[in-house]
Amino acid sequence: MPINKKKTVDSKANQISLPKKTMLGLFDNLLKTRLLDERFRKLYRQGRFAGTYFSAVGQEATTVGPTYGLRDEDIIAPSHREIGANVTKGVPLDKIIAQVYARESSPDKGKSHPCHYGWKAKGVITPSSTLAGQTVVGTGCAMGFKIMKKDNVVLAFFGEGSTSRGGWHEALNYAGIHNLPIVYICQNNLWAESVPSTLQAGIEDFSDRAKAYGFPGITIDGNNVFTVHKTASEAISKARKGEGPTLIECKTYRWYGHSEIDPADYRTQEELEEWKRKDPLQIAEKILMDLKILTTTKREALVEQINQEIDEAIESVEKDAYAAPEEAYIDVYSEQFPVKRVDW
Amino acid sequence: MPINKKKTVDSKANQISLPKKTMLGLFDNLLKTRLLDERFRKLYRQGRFAGTYFSAVGQEATTVGPTYGLRDEDIIAPSHREIGANVTKGVPLDKIIAQVYARESSPDKGKSHPCHYGWKAKGVITPSSTLAGQTVVGTGCAMGFKIMKKDNVVLAFFGEGSTSRGGWHEALNYAGIHNLPIVYICQNNLWAESVPSTLQAGIEDFSDRAKAYGFPGITIDGNNVFTVHKTASEAISKARKGEGPTLIECKTYRWYGHSEIDPADYRTQEELEEWKRKDPLQIAEKILMDLKILTTTKREALVEQINQEIDEAIESVEKDAYAAPEEAYIDVYSEQFPVKRVDW
Amino acid sequence: MKKTTYIEGITEALDEEMERDEKVFLIGEDIGIYGGVFKATKGLLDKYGAERVIDSPISEVYIAGGSVGAAMVGLKPVAEIQFADFITPSMDQIIQQMAKMRYRTGGQWTCPMTIRVCCGGDIGGGLYHSQINEQWFFSQPGLVVVMPATPYDAKGLLKSAIRGDDPVIYFEHKRLYRWIKENLPEEDFTVPIGKAALRKEGSDVTLVSYGLMYHRSMEAALALEKEGISAEVIDMRTILPWDREMIFESVKKTSKAVLVQESSKTGGVMAEISASITEEVFDFLDAPVARVCGLDVPAIPFAPPMEHLFLPNAEKISKAVKNIIEY
Amino acid sequence: MKKTTYIEGITEALDEEMERDEKVFLIGEDIGIYGGVFKATKGLLDKYGAERVIDSPISEVYIAGGSVGAAMVGLKPVAEIQFADFITPSMDQIIQQMAKMRYRTGGQWTCPMTIRVCCGGDIGGGLYHSQINEQWFFSQPGLVVVMPATPYDAKGLLKSAIRGDDPVIYFEHKRLYRWIKENLPEEDFTVPIGKAALRKEGSDVTLVSYGLMYHRSMEAALALEKEGISAEVIDMRTILPWDREMIFESVKKTSKAVLVQESSKTGGVMAEISASITEEVFDFLDAPVARVCGLDVPAIPFAPPMEHLFLPNAEKISKAVKNIIEY
Numbered sequence A, B: 001m002p003i004n005k006k007k008t009v010d011s012k013a014n015q016i017s018l019p020k021k022t023m024l025g026l027f028d029n030l031l032k033t034r035l036l037d038e039r040f041r042k043l044y045r046q047g048r049f050a051g052t053y054f055s056a057v058g059q060e061a062t063t064v065g066p067t068y069g070l071r072d073e074d075i076i077a078p079s080h081r082e083i084g085a086n087v088t089k090g091v092p093l094d095k096i097i098a099q100v101y102a103r104e105s106s107p108d109k110g111k112s113h114p115c116h117y118g119w120k121a122k123g124v125i126t127p128s129s130t131l132a133g134q135t136v137v138g139t140g141c142a143m144g145f146k147i148m149k150k151d152n153v154v155l156a157f158f159g160e161g162s163t164s165r166g167g168w169h170e171a172l173n174y175a176g177i178h179n180l181p182i183v184y185i186c187q188n189n190l191w192a193e194s195v196p197s198t199l200q201a202g203i204e205d206f207s208d209r210a211k212a213y214g215f216p217g218i219t220i221d222g223n224n225v226f227t228v229h230k231t232a233s234e235a236i237s238k239a240r241k242g243e244g245p246t247l248i249e250c251k252t253y254r255w256y257g258h259s260e261i262d263p264a265d266y267r268t269q270e271e272l273e274e275w276k277r278k279d280p281l282q283i284a285e286k287i288l289m290d291l292k293i294l295t296t297t298k299r300e301a302l303v304e305q306i307n308q309e310i311d312e313a314i315e316s317v318e319k320d321a322y323a324a325p326e327e328a329y330i331d332v333y334s335e336q337f338p339v340k341r342v343d344w
Numbered sequence C, D: 001m002k003k004t005t006y007i008e009g010i011t012e013a014l015d016e017e018m019e020r021d022e023k024v025f026l027i028g029e030d031i032g033i034y035g036g037v038f039k040a041t042k043g044l045l046d047k048y049g050a051e052r053v054i055d056s057p058i059s060e061v062y063i064a065g066g067s068v069g070a071a072m073v074g075l076k077p078v079a080e081i082q083f084a085d086f087i088t089p090s091m092d093q094i095i096q097q098m099a100k101m102r103y104r105t106g107g108q109w110t111c112p113m114t115i116r117v118c119c120g121g122d123i124g125g126g127l128y129h130s131q132i133n134e135q136w137f138f139s140q141p142g143l144v145v146v147m148p149a150t151p152y153d154a155k156g157l158l159k160s161a162i163r164g165d166d167p168v169i170y171f172e173h174k175r176l177y178r179w180i181k182e183n184l185p186e187e188d189f190t191v192p193i194g195k196a197a198l199r200k201e202g203s204d205v206t207l208v209s210y211g212l213m214y215h216r217s218m219e220a221a222l223a224l225e226k227e228g229i230s231a232e233v234i235d236m237r238t239i240l241p242w243d244r245e246m247i248f249e250s251v252k253k254t255s256k257a258v259l260v261q262e263s264s265k266t267g268g269v270m271a272e273i274s275a276s277i278t279e280e281v282f283d284f285l286d287a288p289v290a291r292v293c294g295l296d297v298p299a300i301p302f303a304p305p306m307e308h309l310f311l312p313n314a315e316k317i318s319k320a321v322k323n324i325i326e327y
C-alpha cells in the first residue's frame, strides 16, 4: 500500500490578487459558516435537535471559496459537509437551521436528515445520504445546461472517500466526453469516517483521478479560502465558456469527529494539532489584516452581528413546529397520484 | 470531444526474443482460435445453434497472448469475446462447443448464453453478460489469493467500453490499494457495439485510466501476439510476486459485427480494411516464417489437424441433447434448499 | 389508421414527443447511429441531432442518475436501459434519487423523466437477456411503473409518461416488439397512467396480467371459451399505481381470479394483487386466488426446454383456471 | 449462560467463526480500527489482523462483488453494508453474480458468503438511514435472506449463514442492537436457516412477522391476551426460503392471520405470505388475511411525528387483529 506522504501544498495567497470586496466577502462567509457550525455543535450537545450533526469546522474554505460569486441559477450538488456552500450561496439562515431542526419550515419539511440542506431558489440540491449521489445527479444538471445551451455551471462537492464510488467514475467520465459545465471539488480531509485516504486509493493526490477522464485535475491548499476561490473561479469560468470540467482537490482537515457521536480516536493528536495550526479562518484573517483590509474591531463587530443573526434565526426556528404526521403522505407523486392513506 | 487519433503502436516484435516453443505455442493457439471462431460463425449462419454469436476474429492476440503459459489454478475473468482465452487456457474443444450449443454436456448445462464459456477445472469463470461484472468478481478472486497467500494470479479481460462502468472503477481502485495479483487486459477494439471509443472516454489511451489507481498502465499493439504475450507475462510475474496489478491496453479491432446479427454499418470500409491488413494471425505467421520457425507445409498440416479436431468435437456435441427441462430446478441452491417444483 | 407494431408505436411516441416539446431528449447505449439494438430509436439521431439523441457510454448508473439531474433543471429525459438485466447498476440512482427526489426535497425539486427498459423472455435470451425485475420498482413508492401489451398502449403510455410530472419506469417487452400489429389513430392520443384495460368480458373467472402474459391469458381465455368457461381478461398496463377498482369490481363479479406473471412467483407483483384481492373482496371469493408465474429459479435459463418450462403459457393458465373452477 | 445483546451476539458469532475457520474474513467500511459504526466488529481487527478484517474503500459494488470472487476461490467472506440504504449500488453484484453464480455455471462455482446489512427504522434515521429493502432479495431465487429478532437468533443464524454453502443476505435491525438482552449458551450453537420460531401459542389469530416487527407483534399479543384474545406469534427469522409449513399449520388452527411488516406495504414480503396462505389454506380462513405495514411512501421520513405515523406498532396491530376478529 503506498504511503500517503503529506505533501505540503504551499499557500501562495499573499501573491493572490483579488478585489478587496471579494476578499472581505469570502471572509464574511467563512466566519459565518464557522460560527453557525460551532453553534450547531453546541445545540446538538444540548439536545436541542434530533438525529446527528456533521461538522465541517476546519474545512470551510473548500466550500466557501468555490461557491462565492456564483449565480442563483448555478447549481450546488452537495454531500453532507457543505454548510459553507449553503451559507455562501445565500440560503437564508433560518432555512438552514430549520433543516437541521427538521421543522415544518425546513425546505424539506423535515423529511430528510440533519445537514441535508438544500434550497431550490438558490440552486442548492437537497442531497441524499448516498455518497457521490449528487455528483451523478449534478453532472446530469450540467448535461441539462449544455443541452439547453444555458451558461450556468454546476459545482459538485464530495470527500476523497466518495471518489471510490462507481457512480462517481461514471459521472466524471461522462463529463469528460461531453465537456460539461461542471467543476468537481474534492475535499480531501484525509479521512472517510475512520478510513484513512491511503485505504481509499493507491494514489496520493486525488486530482490524479482526472487523468482517467481527459480533463485537468489540480491539487491545492484547501485551507486558504483565497487560493481556493481563485482556482475554482478560473475553473468555473472555463466551464461556463464551454471549455469543460475541472477536478480540484483541496487538501484540508475536519477538526471534529465524522459526526458528533464520533470521538475520532482513530487519528493522532499530533495530526489534529498540525492541522489546527492551519486553521482556514485564521489564515484568511491574517492575510486580510496584513493587507490592512480587516481590523480586530471590524472583526469583532462582524462576529457580533453574525451571532445576533444566528440567535434570532434559532429563536424563530425553535418556535416552529414539526409538520403534522400526515405530511408523510405529501410529495410522493405529483397531484395526479394521491397516496392512499391508512386508517390508523 | 477529443479526437481519437489512431496512434499507430509500433510492433517491435521482430526484436522480441521468446523461446521458439513459446512462439509456436502462441501461434498454435491463435490459429486454433481463429479456425474455431470462423467455424462458429458458419454454424450460426447455418442455424446449427440457437441464440447469437460474438466473434473475436481480428482481436485474438489480445486473449491468446496473456493466457498462454498460465497455470490451471490461475483465474480467467472473461467477458463475451474471450474464446481465445478459453482455447489457450486448455478448455477442451467439446466443452467450448457444447457451451455455444447450450447442450447438457456444456459446463453450464445450457443455462447461460452462447459465448459465455467457462470451465472451473481450467480456472475460467463462466461469465455473466453484465459488462465488467467479472472484472469485479475477478478482482475478488485476486483478493482471495492474497488473503490465502497463494501465488496464483487473475487475468481480467474486458473491452474499452466496459471501462466506463462504475464497478470497473471500484475493482481497479481496490486492486491498487491492496496491490492485488491481477492483470487487467483492455481489448480496445475502438467500438462498443455501435459506440466509438471517443464516446466512451475523453482520453485516447485507455491505459491512462490506471493513473487514477496508482499502478502502471501500458498501451501496446494488440495485434502482435508476441508483444502481447511478452508484456502480459512481465505483468503476470510482477503480480505473482506480489508487486501489484497492471492495466494493459491492447489496441485491436473486431472484423465482424458486434454479434452475428450486426451488419456493423456504423464504421467505414476503410477502417475495416486498414485493420484487416494488420491481421494478428498473418503478423504472427510472417514473424515465424521470417524466423524460419514455421513453414507453409507445417502451417497447412496444423490447419488440417485443428480442423479435424473441430470436426470431431462438433460431431460429438451435435449428438448431445439439451438437458431435460427439470434441469431448470437444479443448482439454484446447495442441496440444503431444494426448489419446490411446479406441477404443470 | 395504419398498421403499427409495438416497437413502431414506441418510435412514433418518441418522435412525436420530441417534435412537440424540445425539452424531450434521449440517452442510452447504441440509440444513436445504430438506432437502438432493437431499432426503437431508428432515424431519431438524424432528425434531432446528437444533442438530443445521446449515445451514452456503458454507464447505467449515469444513464439513470444523469437523467435525474437533467430533469431537475427542466428537461424531459427519456433514458433507455438496453436490457432489464442491466438495470441492476442503476438501482442506486433509481431508488435513492429518482424515486425520492420530490419527497426528500419537500416538493421543491421534481423528476419528470422516463426510463425505457427493454425486458422479458420467450426470445431465447437466457439468464442475462430475459429478465424483467419489475417487482423492485413496484415496491418503491414515488415511482410510476408501466408495461404496455399492445401497440396502442405502447405509444399512448409512453406519451403519457413523457408528458407527466412523475418518474416513470416504462417496461417494453421485447417479445412483443414485432409480434403484433394494430391500427393506430393518425391523430395524437395518450393512454392514461393508472388505468387497466378490460380486454374481454367474462363471468366465470378474472384473469389479470400485463405485458406478454396478457397475450398468454387472452389465448387461454379464448381456448376456455370453447370449453364453455367464460373468462374476463384484464390487462393492468400500469403496474404502479395499479387499478385497484377495475380488478376488485371484476372479481366481485366472477368470484374467482387467476393472476399471471412472467417473473418468478415469489415476491412478484401478483403476490400483492392476490393479497389485496383477499383484503378487499374476500367475501366475494368462491375459490382461492391462483397465480401462474415464472419458476422460482434465478432467471430464465437459455436452453429451449428449460425456457419453456419456466414460462407460463395458455395451457398452464387454462389448467389453473380449471383447477379453481372445479374448486 | 450470559446476558448478551443482539449486537454482541453478532460480534460473538463473527469472532467464533473466524477462530474456528481461517477461511472466514470480513470486509466493509469502518469495520477495522473503528470496529464498525455500531461496533459490531469491535476488537476483531486487533485479534485477526488487517488481512482478515478489511477496511474497505467506499465501494459497495466491490464489497459485494469482490466477496463473490473471494468465495469462489475458497474463502468465506462476511461483507458488511453499513446501512441497507446503501445496498442499492451492490444490487448488480448481488443479483447478477452472487445469486446466479451456482446456477449460471452449472454448479461448478459456488458462492458461500454472507452480506450483513444493517437496517431498519424507529431510530430517527430518516429517509436514508432507515431502509430495509428486503423484498428485492426475497424475490431473487438463489439468495438466502434472514433477519433475526433476538440475540440468540442473531448469533445462531449468522453462524449458520457463515457455515453454509449458499449466499446469504443477513439483515440486522439496528433498533434491536442494544434493546434486548438474552441469556445465551456458552457452548457453540446454530439456528437452522429456513425454520421460523413459534414464539407464543394462541388460538384466535396468527401474527406473522420478523425483525423489529416481531417485537411489536408480541407486544400486541400480550396486550390482546388481557382482552381475552389469544394470538399465536410466529417470528419468521428466515425470509427466503420461508417456513411455509409452520405458518400454514398455525393458520389452519387459528383461521385468521395478521401479517406485520416494517417496510412499505405494496410489493412487500407479506404480500407473498398472504397470497400463499390464500392459495394453500383458503378453506380454513374465517376472515381475510390482514397486513399491517409501513406506509406506501418513498421511505421513513425523519421528523418524529412522521416516523411514528409510518411505522406499525402494537396499537396498530391490535386494531387490525380486532378488525378481523370481528369480521
Ligand SMILES: Cc1ncc(C[n+]2csc(CCOP(=O)(O)OP(=O)(O)O)c2C)c(N)n1
Pocket (backbone or CB within 6 Å): A081, A129, A130, A131, A158, A159, A160, A161, A162, A163, A187, A189, A191, A192, A193, A258, D029, D058, D060, D082, D086
Ligand atoms: C454509498 C454510501 N456508503 C456509505 C455511507 C456511510 N458514510 C457516510 S459519510 C462516510 C465517509 C465519507 O467520507 P468522505 O467522502 O471522505 O467525506 P467526509 O465525511 O470525509 O467529508 C461514509 C462511509 C454513505 N453515506 N453512502
Ligand SMILES: Cc1ncc(C[n+]2csc(CCOP(=O)(O)OP(=O)(O)O)c2C)c(N)n1
Pocket (backbone or CB within 6 Å): B081, B129, B130, B131, B158, B159, B160, B161, B162, B163, B187, B189, B191, B192, B193, B258, C029, C058, C060, C082, C086
Ligand atoms: C452492463 C451492461 N450494459 C450493456 C450491455 C450490452 N452490451 C453488450 S456488449 C456491449 C458493448 C461492449 O463493448 P466493449 O466493452 O468495448 O467490448 P467489445 O464488445 O467491443 O468487445 C454492450 C453495450 C451489457 N452486456 N452489460
Ligand SMILES: [Mg+2]
Pocket (backbone or CB within 6 Å): A159, A160, A161, A187, A188, A189, A190, A191, A192, A193
Ligand atoms: Mg474525507
Ligand SMILES: [Mg+2]
Pocket (backbone or CB within 6 Å): B159, B160, B161, B187, B188, B189, B190, B191, B192, B193
Ligand atoms: Mg470494444
